[in-house]
Amino acid sequence: MATLEEFKALRDGVPTAVQGELYKLMTADPDASIRRMVKIAAEKGMTVTSDEVRGFLRQMNDDDKCDDNELNAVALAAMAGSRMRSNHMRP
Helix, strand or coil, X not given: CCCHHHHHHHHHCCCHHHHXXXXXXXXXXXXXXXXXXXXXXXXXXXXXXXXXXXXXXXXXXXXXXXXXXXXXXXHHHHHHHHHCCHHXXXX
């Protein structure tokens, strides 16, 4: 079982282009984005479930320790699902 700190370290190592891909995917299809995060983690040797990813994103947002505005939007989208309003997203 992965920890929040391990997940944060993994996130920090994800290239900016992939982070952008995850952001776009999260706004269009949150479940697909979560699945992609699980796959990325597995490629890096980390076992994490979709529910764990959602929990990590929620906790990161709640702790307000996520400095990247795009990933804050990803966390919000993960919590809100596809009902995220477009005025919360950055272009």
